[in-house]
Structures are given as structure tokens and as C-alpha cells.
Amino acid sequence: MLSWMQKHKKYLVVTIWVSTIAFVGAGFVGWGAYDLNSNRATSVAKVGHRNISVQELQQKYDRLYQYYNNMFEGKLTQEKADELGLEKAALQAAIQENLLLNFADDIGLSVSKDDVLKYIIVDPTFQKDGVFDKNLYYDVLRRARINPTDFEENLKLTILVDKLRTILNLPASKEDMAMMEASFFMQDKLAVEVINADQNEIKVDEKELKDLWEINKNNYMTKTIYGIETYFVESNKNEANEAALTTYYNENKERYKGSDDKIKPFEEVKAEVSKDYNIEQSKTNALEKYVSIKKAELATNDFVSVNEDNATFPLDEIKGARVGEVVKPFIYKDGYLIARVKSITPPQPMSFEQAREMVLEIYNEKKQKELLTAKAKAALENFKGTDVGFVSRDVNGSIAGLNESDTRAFVAQLFDANNKKGYVILEDKAVIYDILEQRLLTNNIDNNYKQITQQNVTMLKNNELIKDLTNKLQQYYEVKELSLIH
Template identity: 50%
Template sequence: MITWMQKHRKYLVVTIWISTIAFVGAGFVGWGAYDLNASRSGSVAKVGHRNISIQEFQNKYGQFHAYYSQLADGHLSEEEAANLKLENLALESLVNDALFLNFADDLGLGVNDEDIVKYIIADQNFHTNGKFDKELYKNTLKRARIPQSEYEESLKNVILLDKLRHALNIPTKKQDTDMLLASYLMQDRISMQVVEADDNEIKIDEDAVKTLWEEHKNEYKTMTEFKLDTKFIPAITSEANATELRAFYDENKNEYKGSDDKIKDFEAVKDEVLKDFNLKQTKKIALEEYLKIKKGESEAGTTISTLEDNASLPIDELKLVKTGETLKPFEYDDGYMIVKVKEVIAPRIMSFEEAREQILELYKEQKTKEIVEAKAKELLKNGFKGIDIGFIGRDAVKAQGGLTEGEFNVFVSKLFGKSAKKDYVMIDNKAVVYEILEQNLINRDKESEYKDIIAQQSSYLKNSELMRDLSTALAKRYKVEYYVSKK
């Protein structure tokens, strides 16, 4: 049971807590209008007999924000988050979970302390050398500033949802697997021709480029600029005595692991331990200096200007502080840096001249696609003589027909999503015109190789459909009350 739960869990794990805690700690999302009725002020919604707390909503929003921020290379602006309606996504995700939790309660399912212990012990995040490490568990939560009792309490809903899914799991039938096998192992014999545009075919129309900028100018903004007063505290270089150093190592030994995930011996990492020890002592000095600067008893004398893409500075924290405020010391080079925000220059829409090179790339990309697509349609209309590359299946990986491996994989993926015998597929600034010459419905040689994978996929699809249908039915069974107004 626990093995199945660990394999299929898609909800709260400690890594998500860690990735969102800084965001959550910044304060509650300014969202909607709140119903301040005394019995409702601690909740954002009620589903059946279960309340959804403000804290649960805050955590879930943080998870969504962290996920989409990662997709956006670590930068997700407030405007982008609003456009994605992350608040609504977070709330509806919690409401959907609450529907299933009500149903689990009605079925008599429950979670006890033993379930929680088994779940934690089975979690690979807390394993050292293949075994549960209690100290690693405690230290991981401690570093993330998550109270152990709060984390373990939060697992109750996770485990209950896993129990419900396990209880409702529908076994896969042979005909389900056979149907997917036939679809997945289908092979097409293809004739193909790659179509591209020459550089000399793309003519630059300045008026059209400017019109394109007018249409997209809100997407081209300068970065946020920060003017900061800074003070750098270099790491001290004192020699710690052997007793202090050994005690520091024992307290933090989980930080000194090799590529085999085994803790290195003290002597092997002694220099690294000394460096970390001195850095910790430096932090104490930096904190004392920070308090002086904050009280106006000392100055952060070096002024710098930096943009929001400076990875060496805690930009996310800088975005949250006001002008005149001072950040707590953070690690920087071989020491600690203290910064006081002098001025924040907000992003603005670029002028045409500033954005021209970027807009020109978009213009060229659009014109290239127009030219390539026109050529592809002309070939289909008048006929083409492509290269016969033989039979290919969905799992084909070897590049053919003049495409790179990545381009060929995209082509194969799109090809098996089309129904036309003869058509074209766009791949970035290229088109692949193709014709299906022959078709095999199943490749018996690969049937045994993919049978287990297809069976798992069949089970996933079947049970996903069940859960969607059940969610719709439960929404009619349990009353949903919202204590916030959606945006």
C-alpha cells in the first residue's frame, strides 16, 4: 500500500514545501474580497463538512507559483501570475481535493499515526544509503523552517487521497492493452521532403516591423533596476580548534556527501568544514553590522546599480522590500553582503528603437513561416518527390530526411497526431511535406518490449477518466461555499 502511495503521489512533498516557503513567508496573497464572518474568517471556502483554510490556500498558491516560475526560467511577474489566474487554479485544486476527501470520509477511510510514519519512512527524500535517516528528516525540515508537527499534520490529506485512489483503482483488461498496443505500435512508411526559406527570400518592411511592435509592445519591457547601497563582509580566516571543528562537522555532516551519497570522513573534508565554520562566524559579524546599518549607526557605503537578472543577488527578496529598507546579510562570493535599497526603477515599455532588434527577430520568424508554409502547400498541390525513409513508428528516434534528431522526434510526434495521408508538419522555421505510402497496424517484434509500459498507460488513462467523472458527480453531492470572490 505505502509503496503504491509513494509511487503515485502527486501532492504535497517536502521539496514543494521548501520551494514555496520563502514565497509564503512574504505574506498572504492580496486576493479577492473576504467574508469576515467570525466562523469563516480562517477559511477561503467550505466543501461539504471540510473547510479550506487560508494557510492551505497560501501553500497551494505557493506551489503553483513555484511551478510556473520554474517554467518561466525563475521569473514570474505579478502580471503574468494574474494572467494565468493562479489564485483561481489554486483554489479550484483545493476544492477538487476537498470533494474527494469528503467522499473518503463517507467511505470510512482514515489516516492514523502509523500511516504517517510509514509514509515518511518510505519517502526517498529522507533516505541515506537506501535507508530512512531520522536526522536527515529533522534537519531537512529544520532548514526549510517547517515545524515537524505541521508537516506531519499536512500529510494526512495526502495519504487519505492516496488511499482513496488505491481503493478506486480499476484493473486493466486485456482488450484495453491490446487497443493501445495497436495504436502505439502502428508503423507508417513515409515519403518526406524538408522545406526551408532562404535568407534572401525575407524582405524587411520597416513599416510592417513597426506595426508588429505596436501590436506586441506590451511584451517588450525593460528589466526592473535596483540602486543599492551595499557593504561586503569578507569571510574571516581564523583557525578553529580541532574540538570546535569536529563538533561543527558532526552537526552538519549530512552536508558533506560524495557522488555516491555517502557522508565523507572528517579528514577528507576538513578544509571545506573549516571554510563553512568560518563563514558561519562571519555571518554573526554581518548580522551585527546589519543591525547597525538598520538603526542608522553605520553606513552601507558602496552604491551599485543592478538589473533583475543578476543571479548573484536575492532578486526575489529585493522585489518585496521598500525603498530605504535593508536586507538581512546573504552569502556573496567568500563572505556576506548587506544591501540597503536606495531606489527601485520599475519596468517600462521599450521604445521602438530599444526593442527593434527583438521585434525584428519576431518579424523574420513570422515571415519565414509564411514563406515555408506557402511552399509546402504549393508542393502538396502540384506534387512532390520525397525521400522514402521506410517504416517508422511512434518510438522512432534515429534522425532521417535531413532533420536533426530533435526535429525528427517532433515530426514523428506530430505525424501520428494527423489523420491525412498526405500533408505537412511545421517544425519551427521548417516544414516537412509527407505522404504515407503504406501502413502496418502492429509491430509484433516490439509487442513484448512495450507491453508492460502500455499496460501502465492504459491503467493511468482509465483511472484518470474515472476520477474526472467522479469529481463531476461529487460536485453535485457536496455543497461548495466560497468565502472569497474570484478574480
Template identity: 35%
Template sequence: MIEWMQKHRKYLVITIWISSIAFIVAGGIGWGQFNLSTSLFGDTVIKVGNIKISSQEFEQAYNNTYQTYAQALGGNIDPDEAKKMGLDKMAKQLATQILINQALVRNFALDLGLRVEDSEVIDEITKTDAFQNNGHFDEAIYKATLKENNYRPVDFEKNIREMLLLQKMTNLFPDTITPLELDAVSSAFKLQDKIELSILDADTLQPKITDSELKAYWEKNKDKYKTPSQYEVQYRFVDASTQNVSPKEAQSYYNENKSLYINDKGELESFEKIKTKVQKDIQLHKALSVATKEYLDLKKSNATEISKTITEGSNQYPPEIMQELQKSKTGQTLKPLEYKNGYIILKLISKKEPEIKTFEQAKIQAILDFTQTKKMELLKLEAQNKLSSFKGKDIGFVNVNFKGKIQGLDEKEVSTLIKEIFINQKKSNFVIINNKAILYRIKEQNFNNPIKDNSTMVAMTTNLKTQYLQKVLIDYLRQKYTIQRYQD
């Protein structure tokens, strides 16, 4: 995913012109993740033409960009892991480029005489769904939403004005395409190749491995062969099923937490239907309360407790608990962690770090790994030798959106093969996919693949044209306006 984001950074910079209100109304600002000290030039961190970008504007753009990247990686990213991945640097670079691009376009828009009236700003805000109450704009909701996100109305309205100015500039781009432009984009999807292919399987190969080769392989890769970490811990477990819950308690809990029992259709489940779930929820809640007391007691206790050794990779505990142990220091007591039907409290007594295995200890796994490496080397060599003269199976015509089956390949392997065929310019080639080498030859090529949905082609062509025009404009404006950065 990181590679994808890096590869598509230019695309993002070109297309992300307009700051979305969604970040604000969804509570997505995330203030405080990045801070810029005031520069020698006051609060201005970047100046583009006549437009100054403040540290507050930069922080907002940075945090929005950071969150966008984090969401692309699945959401809750550990700060230390994010730093190792360089997520903060990537977000800073992209946020800077986005702000500069926006400022370039705003300079040009103002030079062209484009302006945004107060009435347009008011109209944009009052029609935003997040600020509505029974179909009407509610000023109290508006102010409360901004306050929750540490946003002053004057700053928000300034952003809306700038967004509308960028929209006006975007609207100047032509929204029509020529038949030639449509045909040029469609041709890539009309193209189809008649293919013959042959599949070689690495599992049929039996490489010979000498002891000296194996030892040399282990020497080169011995960091891969380590003993697992071991953790000596004291522990206590609180079983939720032992917690008593009275019928009255369950009914009261249900009445006070009805929002927790709404089904996928948005309907409230009746108490009778889900009282077992309500009881389990209360038991877990009580178990956590008990576990918290046990945590405080274990944390300060020097008494001999029940202890055990946990080995990394043994599946004794789920990954979430193992991750917490990895981050812990000797003597540290972990706060209650949900485990099975209850909570567990762990106190780390000692930790044995991984050690490189001896050759004899690593030999069995090293044989398996080295054999696989040798197989892939032999597979590639065999594919190269057979490429010019192989006799393959004719699978007929394929196109870039081919969804058919190919004997000997699963769905993902077919998708990868088709992608390689249409990216590569060679008439014949081979592709290594998993343990297979797939040799293919293009026997015939034409542009007769029918386009089923022409509206999609029109939308794609329009989008590509807009992206191209945006890039050309940005390149021109970078020459027209001076860009000064007061912060690295």
C-alpha cells in the same frame, strides 16, 4: 509549465485519491499559506454526502497542492510572481476537487460496508520508514515528527484511516486487462509511417520592407522597444580573501561542521584533503559578518559614498542582484548579497524607469524583428503553395518513438516533427519549427513496428484502464451524493 498543469488538471484530480504520508514525514505541510475563516456552518467548508471537510483539512490539501505546483516550476517561487501566475487560485481549485473526489469515494466505500480497523492504522504507521529507529518503530520519533509539522497525532491517524479506506476502494478495481485492451493500446506504438519530406529555410528568404511598413510595425509594437532601467547606487564590497584564518581556527571549524564535508559517496572528507575549502568557507562566513556591519552603517549613513550607475541588461551584476534592485525602493539599502568572492552591499539612490524609444532609436532592432516576422510569413505562404506538389526525400519508416537522425534537423526538431506527424490526422502537411518549414507526406502506413518491452505496454494499459474506471466512478458518485460548499 503552467499550461501543462492546466491541461492535465483533470488527470490529476482523477488520479490523486490518496493523501501521501510523504508530505508529512518530509516536513512539507507549509502551514499558513492559505486561511479560511470559520463559516456560518461551523468549521465545515464542504459537505459531500455524509462527510464533512473542515477548514484545517482544506488548508492542508491546499498547501500540499500549492507545493506540488511550486516544485513543478522549480521550487522557490516568489510569492508575488506566483500570484501573478495564478498559482494560488489553481491550487485552491485543484485542492477542492481532490477533497470532493476523496469524500465521494469514502461515502461510497462506507455504503459498501468497507471499514478500517484500528489495528490496520497502527500497522501502517509503525511500518513507515520515517518513524523507524534501527529497524523498529520509535514512538518518540513519531510524535516529534508530527509536532515539527504542526500535526496532532489524532489528526494524522484520522488521515491514515481515510487513506486506507481509499486504498480498499481502489483495490476493488480489476487489476487485469484483456488481450483486446492490450492490443488497442499497443497498436498506437506499433503504427509506423513511411515518410517523404522537404525542408524550407526562412534564412533563404529576403523580404522587401518599406519605411512606411517599418514605422507601422514599430507603432504597433513600440512597447517592446524601451530604454533599459538604470539604477544609481552607493556600494561597499567585502572581499572574503582578505579575512585571516589561522590553522587552529580551520581545524576547529572542520570539527564542528563535519556534516558539510561529506562527499557524494556519503564519506567524510579528511581535513588535510579539503582544508583549502574549509578556509574559504570560514573566510566567507567572516566576510558576511563584516558585510552585515557595513550594511547597518551604509543604511544610516548620509555621507557621500562611492557611487555608480547600473544599467539593466548590461551584465554588470548577476541576475539575482539585478532582481533585488528591481524590487527595491529609492533610499533602500539591500542586505549583503554574495558577489564574486565576497559580499556586496548596495544602497539605491535613484532609479530611472524604462522609456519607450523613439522610432530612430528603435529602428535597427525593429528592422531585425520585422524582417524575421516577414520571413516567417513568407515561409508559411511558400509551404502552403508547395504542399500539394513537392518532391521530398524518402526517409523510410518512422514511429512514435523514433530516435533516428534526419538530415537538416537537429535532435529536438526531429522529436517535434515526429510528434506532429502522429498527432495530426492529415496524410500530408507542414510544420513550422524554428526557422524551418518541414513539408511531409505519408506514403505508406502499417502496424509492423515491433514492441520491444511488452511489460511496459501491460503497465500502461492497466494504468489507462484504472484511470478510466476512476473517472466513470467519480462521474457516477457526483450524481449519487449531494455536494454542498460553504466557502467560495
């Protein structure tokens, strides 16, 4: 158990922190994928005597977007963000924060210039060799397109909420600690039986399969298809002299980093530099061709039809364009491509035949789970099982009949269950269990883990306090949402 907490202590804190993402906010963020309005002075809501600006809401949205984008391993699309309701979540986060800010104002809390300065100088983002660097501070904000005044005003809000949370802080009691330790350090002595799925038992009923597709057909959509007329401008093929290439390399060194994040020497990347240099030299010619195509003085000479999943074509340059629009030249292969959007075919529900294989996968999973559940219930009635000894949340190795991954999944669900006897359905098997005995190993907890536990208990209690407080504050401060323009 101690090793489990050591491995997962940062995730324990993060998991709890996520539930209060609305109240966390030091540091800066770049503008996200959601452009609410070019007029950042416009208010989108009023909470008590405070207005929520478009800028503030956009920052909340960006934080949420970046958090979920990390969860999706950098593959979060705008469509998925809309599906997750990030816009509403960002607005709700801003409202909850402003309820707290109203309360902080009314009880006399304030933020001084010294408070802001203290936060800035300890932020590692603005430090060089561990010391605050004023030039770095302004450079970082400039590159992030954030006005220092706006940044510091926004930071005041963060500091004010931090002050309020410090005042309201509830320490972890002995009873709280005992409950958390019981959750983490409990061990169960188990008898188990593993039932494996048998794919041969699944009989596909075509009517059921089609009914499943009918119910969920809006989940099976074709991809957006772009019909694009193109004109390719090949890069300059003249061999550049050494001096020109060296100058270009020195001006663009950051492009030529290795896997160790160090800049590669010129001789090692000379061929790549030459290619990039020649493409750059072709830009003027490409722009001239672009103007000619826009004026209908030059015709496109090729056509391509691509869907939005095409990884070989730079569709990011196309997606924002309208039908008939000519897109500015963008780098493609060894030159520049000029594109006119001829047509855009939006996603449509797939036919049953098109979606059948995808639906069949869901169907088989559903049937397999039903079969395993039925078998597990039957086995539970006359269950004896095999005694596998004591297990805990940080189980190492595997239980008989399960690999390590399945063992961890089973144990995680086991310790969340309330029944002495029961079953857990995994991906392709069912595990029937009976808890024969329990014991608590709190005597083996060292101070390091007690501190981790205390931190998490304290965070849980205070997050619940903040949640209850904001719910109460809604009765005291009027919340008025204004129309969003985006």
C-alpha cells in the same frame, strides 16, 4: 517502437499523471514561495462539510510550484508563477480533492491510525538502510518545519482519496488495449519532400515590425532597477590557528563537498575554510556597523545601480526591502555588505528602438513560417516526393533531407495528424508527406510493453472517471470560496 516505449515509459506515466496532480499527494513538502497567511487555521474555501485551510492550499501551491520550477529548470520566478495562474490552479486542485473527500465520507470510507502508520513506515524518506527510523522521521519533519500531527492529518486525506480511487478503479479492456497499441505500434510508409527556408526571401517591413511591437509591447519590459547605497565590511584578515580552523571545518563539513557529493578532507579545502572562518568572525563587526547606519551614526560610502538580472550581485537579499530600508549585512565577496535601498524603478515597456532586435526575431520567425506554409501548400498540389519506406514513432536515424532531431519532430507531428497527405512546418523547413501504406506490428510486443500499455490505459481511464465524478459532485456539494489574504 519497442525501444521508444522503453525509453519513454516513465514519461508516458508522468504525462498522464500531470493532468491529475490535484489528486496526488503522499509525502511531505516544504513551504513554498507563496505565503498565503501566517494564520494557517484560516479557511479559504468550504466544500460540502469540509473546510480548505490556508495550510492545505499552501501545500497544493507548493507542489505545483515545484513541478513547474522543475520544468523551467529551477528558473521559475514568482512573476511567471503568477502569470501561469498557479494560485487559482492550487485552489481548484484543493476544491476538486475536497469534493472527492466529501464523497468518500458519505459512502462510509475512513482512515485509521494503522493506515497512516503503514504509509509512513514504507516511505523511503523515513528509512535508514531500508528500515523505518523513528528518529529520522521526526528529524526530517523538523527540518521541513512541519508538525508531525499536521503531517499525519494531511496524510489521512491522501489515504482517503487513495481508498476511493481503489474502489472506483476501472481495468483496461481488450478494446482499450487494442486502441493504445495501434497508436504506439503503427508504421507508415511515406513519400516526402523537404523544403528549406531561405532567410534572403524575408523582407523586413518596418511598419509591420512596429505594428507587431505595438501589439505585444507589454511583453518587452525593462528590468526592475535598484539604486543601492552600500557599506562594505571587509572580512577579518588575521591568520587563524589550526585548531580553530579544524573546529570550524568539523562544524560545517556539509559545505565542503565535491562533485561526487562526498565531503572533502580538511587539508584539501583548508584555504576555503580559512576564508569562510574569517568572514564568520567579521559578522559581529558588520552587525555593529549595520546598527550605526540604521541610527544614522554612520554613513554609507558607495552607490550601485543594478537590474534584477545582475548575476554578480546578491539581489535576493534586496528584493523584499522597501525604499529607505537598511538591509541586514549579507556575505558579499570577502566580507559583508550593508545596503540601503535608495530607489526602485519598476519595469516599464521598452521603446520600439530598445525592443527592436527582440521583435525582429519574432517577426522573422512569423514571416519564415508564412513563406514555408505557402510553399508547402503549392508543393502539395503536384506532389510526388521520395519514398523513404516505413517509419514509426521510435524512428532511429534520419529521413533524407532531415537531421535526427528534425526527423523525430516531424514523425511526432505526423502520427498526431489525421490526413493521408499533408505537410509539417518545422523550425526552418517544411516537410510534405504522403502516406503510401500502413501496417500494425502488434505481434512483436512482449509482455513488458503490454504491461506498460495496460498501466497507461488504466491510468487514462481512471483519470477521466475522476474528472467526470468531480464535475458531477459539484452539483451535490456546495462550493464556497472565501477571500484570500496574502
